[in-house]
Each structure stands twice: as C-alpha cells, then as structure tokens.
C-alpha cells in the first residue's frame with residue numbers, strides 16, 4: 668500500500684490547529700509551521716508575529732457557544748462573550764488536548780511556497796532551508812495584512828488628522844484621546860468606544876450621519892464613522 672501523502676500547514680491560529688487535528692486523527696504525516704512563538708494567531712494580544720489585530724478590550728462578538736469547536740467546548744466558567752485572553756488560552760489548551768504540540772514548529776516562518784511540475788510543494792523557510800510536502804494547507808489568516816480602501820475615501824487626502832487603520836488599534840484609552848475617530852469595518856470597536864466614552868461622561872456631538880454629510884462614504888470597509896468634539 669502507498670504511504671499516505673505528507674502535508675504542511677502554514678499557520679497555527681484557530682484554522683491551522685483545527686486542520687492539524689483533522690490530519691492527526693487520520694494519521695496523515697504533517698508539519699505545521701507557525702511564525703510566532705505561540706499558537707492562537709489573531710487572538711494573542713501583542714502577538715510577536717506582528718500580525719494580530721487584537722486590541723486590549725477585545726471580546727468576541729460571536730458568543731462562547733457559537734465560536735467553540737464542536738468537539739472541544741469552551742469552559743463554562745468563561746463569560747458568554749469571552750475576552751481575547753480567554754480565547755487565546757482556549758486555543759492553546761486545544762493543542763494540548765489533542766496532542767498536537769509536537770507537530771507545530773513555532774518561530775518558523777514560511778517565506779515562500781512553490782509547486783514543482785510533479786505536484787510536490789516546496790516550502791522555503793525563513794532560515795533558507797527548503798522542505799517538500801505532497802499537500803499544502805494555507806491557514807495564514809486574513810486579517811494580518813491591513814489594506815486601505817482603494818480608491819481612498821473622498822476627502823481623505825485633505826483630512827489633516829491622524830488616520831489609523833483598525834489593524835493598528837490597540838487601546839481604547841489612546842483612541843479616546845483623539846479628537847476625531849473613524850472606525851473601520853469592525854463595529855465591535857465602535858461599540859466599545861461608545862461605551863468607554865459614555866463611562867467617561869463624554870458628550871457625543873456628531874454621529875455617523877453627520878460624518879456622512881461631511882463627505883465620508885460608508886462602504887464595506889468603513890461602516891461606521893463618528894466624530895467626537897470633546898472628551899470628558
């Protein structure tokens with residue numbers, strides 16, 4: 668009988684570790700390459716891979732029971748909408764629960780993946796070494812690389828304030844110190860920001876409607892745009 672094909676996974680976020688578990692259970696030999704020094708991807712706040720968009724106050728907006736893996740529930744001690752630290756902890760525990768730790772090669776960035784004429788994948792790693800696999804699963808995340816709208820929003824070039832992509836947003840306190848604030852596609856940030864300002868007693872002077880009147884359009888990439896004149 669032919670041996671099973673070998674497989675490589677790029678990334679050990681929630682997608683990569685689930686793929687690893689599926690391969691492991693079926694006895695497919697595989698290696699999972701992870702650029703960071705730990706698993707969890709986007710949910711590791713301040714992840715050393717520099718790719719995480721998690722901010723300090725981030726909680727999931729999909730609920731604990733909805734986001735958990737069907738075969739590995741999140742602890743019932745977690746709140747209904749756990750904090751990012753719970754989610755990162757949960758993914759870490761998943762790896763140990765299913766015995767995947769040894770197959771994940773941390774701090775091993777894949778620089779390039781190319782397919783030979785015979786169908787074999789060649790992965791070039793950051794140290795220059797090359798490894799070959801029969802199959803490749805790419806789980807490198809879709810929020811790691813911030814993209815600005817193209818073409819830019821009308822009036823964007825003329826705006827003299829700081830313009831920040833949601834990917835760079837880390838802490839609500841720093842954001843609240845800004846006089847003008849434009850949230851990106853994730854309305855989670857918008858909700859958190861509103862709550863924080865209300866807690867401070869700040870008055871909300873102009874909402875998305877007024878921002879729209881000023882010339883901001885709100886396409887997919889920017890569903891919410893709010894301006895605040897005063898901070899408490």
Ligand SMILES: Cc1cc2nc3c(=O)[nH]c(=O)nc-3n(C[C@H](O)[C@H](O)[C@H](O)COP(=O)(O)OP(=O)(O)OC[C@H]3O[C@@H](n4cnc5c(N)ncnc54)[C@H](O)[C@@H]3O)c2cc1C
Pocket residue numbers: 677678679680681682683700701702703706707708709710716718720721722725726727728729730734775776777778806807808809810811853855
């Ligand atoms: C602010 C925010 C809030 C969100 N809230 C929710 C939510 O409430 N519920 C929900 O279900 N989803 C939410 N998401 C979506 C989130 O993307 C997913 O939950 C999840 O993180 C996707 O997992 P992933 O494994 O695909 O990618 P990631 O978590 O991004 O993991 C990708 C991994 O690949 C690694 N990697 C990348 N390139 C390489 C390379 N070249 N070589 C080696 N390793 C590499 C990275 O280091 C990383 O560990 C949110 C996203 C953001 C940004």
